Amino acid sequence: GAVVSQHPSWVICKSGTSVKIECRSLDFQATTMFWYRQFPKQSLMLMATSNEGSKATYEQGVEKDKFLINHASLTLSTLTVTSAHPEDSSFYICSARGLAEQETQYFGPGTRLLVL
């Protein structure tokens, strides 16, 4: 159990385009989903926390207008990188947590974004 999927697994796009990444909890309901970014050989960096049916909470320094998050259902959250630039190239990972706040976060396999 506790499987989280992400799509696409990798994407290459031109600078200025927008990219949408989907995160799905396949066998449990996720009240809360988290979006992380990780640059090579660096730690996970939490970008934002999204709760189903409400606006996402962004970490300091993360532009909410650039990284749009929608948590439309208890099994789906999307991250849209708008007007992507080469510096946005990174490994984006989502995680999902069940209905109780103290439950374990389970990670999706991640999405590699390369902006040319």
Add this chain to the structure above:
Amino acid sequence: GQNIDQPTEMTATEGAIVQINCTYQTSGFNGLFWYQQHAGEAPTFLSYNVLDGLEEKGRFSSFLSRSKGYSYLLLKELQMKDSASYLCAVMDSNYQLIWGAGTKLIIKP
């Protein structure tokens, strides 16, 4: 402030035992998690401790002392596939995960 400390890198020999330590200072405590992350992949959940003591799960065990703000992950009978980064994370009073920087474990034959 909130702080999680763990060694940056450790080296061990195949078949041996290694202990990865984690100390923490957080605002509140709702449990401590260990995750494994292979290079280029997302983290996978290993263990969760919320009460003091040792939790054993196969070759991996995790220990917690809340009074000392200390945990360790013990890996036995090391295999080459155990080469990875091991992330310690503490859930604070707001149920937010505070992440350590990770310990890169290198296994040598």
